[in-house]
Amino acid sequence: MPPSSSPAPRVRRRSRTLAAAAAGLAAVVAVVLAFTLDDNSSDGASQNSAVAETDTPDARADALLALARRDAGDPLAAGSAQAPVVLIEYSDFQCPYCGKFARDTEPELVRSYVDKGLLRIEWRNFPIFGEESERAARAAWAAGRQGKFWEFHDQAYRTTHKKNTGAFSTDKLTDMARAAGVKDLDRFRGDMTSDEASAAVQRDMEEGYALGVTSTPAFLVNDVPVLGAQPADTFKQTIEAAAKEAR
Template sequence: MIRSLSRRNLLSSLAAIPAVALLAACSDSGEKAEAQDVKPAAPSDPTKPAEPAKPAAPAAAKAPEAQGTVDMTAVLKPGALPDMQLGKDDAKVTIVEYASMTCPHCAHFAETTFPELKTKYIDTGKARYILREFPFDPSAEAGFMLARCSKENYFPMVDVLFRQQANWVGVNNTKDALLQIAKLAGFTQESFEACLTDQKLLDDVRSVQKRGADEFKVDSTPTFFINGKTYKGAMSIAEMSAIIDPLL
C-alpha cells in the first residue's frame, strides 16, 4: 500500500528518497535460459576443403505465457483520470500498460521495445496503447504528476523521465533533479511547484493506482493487459509481436 502523503510534504519528501526505495515491486519478465547440450563436432575430412558455415536462421520468438485473463470492458471503463492513449479507438488490439516512473524494468521497456511497438503497430492503426499510472513511491507520483501537467506533451514527458531515470531516481535530492528536467520541458519554478502541490491531481494518480490493484490485481510493473490477457514484466518487441500478430 502506498504511504499517504499530503501536498504539504510531497515536495519535501522528494529531497530524501532512499536510493532503492520500493523498487523491488518491479518485476522482470525474463527467465534464465537453460544451457543447451553441446556435442563435439565430427572431425573434418582432410581431403575436402571446409565449407563456409551458413548463418543460422533466427528462431521465431515464442509468445510469453499469459498470467491470467481480465475483462477488457471493465478495464477500459473511465477512471479518476482520462486515459492517455496512442492509436486508433477501433484498432484490433488494445494494450493497457500499468507502469511506475521509478521502475527500471518499465524504463527498459520504454527505451528498447516501445519505439518499435509504436512504429510497427500503433502508428499503423493495428493497436492502441494506453498508459496508466501505478506509482510505488513519492518520486514516481511526482513524475506522473509532471507528465499530467504537461497535458498534450504527456507521452514526451514520460519518455524523457524514463530515459533520464538514472539522473533523478535515488539521487540525493530528487526534487532538484526533477526540476532541472522539468525546466527543459518548459516548466518554471512556479508551475513545477504548482503541479506537485495539486492535491486533487495527487489523489487522482493514487486512485488510478488503487483501482489497478483492487480491480485488476496489478501488483508489479510493468503489467500489460492485451485483448483480455495479462502479461507481467518488460517484453521484447519479438515477444510483443508474437502476442499481437495472431490477433490481427
C-alpha cells in the same frame, strides 16, 4: 493522435482460454473477478463494470476489455481511440524494467502498430517504489496537462536511476519537464502538487490493484495480461493475435 467522437468498435469475445491466449509468455498478471471502475468518461458513457459472480472466460474477457478508456482526448495515451487493440501499461518511473520497455520495445511498437492505426497505448501511473515514484507520477500527469506527457516520459526513462536517491526531486522533475518542452513551468509545478493529480494517480493505482497487479511493468493487450518487460516479439505476437480476434 487522431481524435474521434465515434464509438469505439466492439472487440469480439475470445473463445480460447487465457492460458492458450498467453502461450509463450513468461508470466501473467492475476485477474480478480470483481472490480468497479470510475464512471467518468469523455463521452459521458458509464465505465462501471463488474464481473459476474460466475467465473467464466467471457466474463473475464469482457471485464478486462472494459478497462480500455478509449478517451480521444487522453494526453496519457497514444494512438487512435478506435484502434482494434489497446495495450494498457501499468508502470513506475523508478522501475528499471519499465525503463527497458520504454527504451527498447515501446518505440518499435509505436512504429509498427500505433502509427498504422492498429494499436493504442494507454498509460496508467502505478508508483510502487515510494515517494519519488509518486512524485514522478504526478509530474507526468502534470506534463500531460500541457500536451507533453510522452516527451516527459522519454526524459524520465532516458537512464535508469537508483531508487529514492533524489533523481526525481521536484527540481529535477522540473528540469525534465523543461527538456520535454513543457512551456509553463509554474503551472506544471502547481499541477504536480494538486489534488487532481493525486486523484488521477490514485485512480490508476486502484485499477491496477483491483486486477492483482503487484509489480511493474504490467500490461493488458485487449484482454490478455502480460507481466514484465517481455521481448518485443512477445508483444508483437500478442498484438497481432488480438487484432485477428477483433476482426
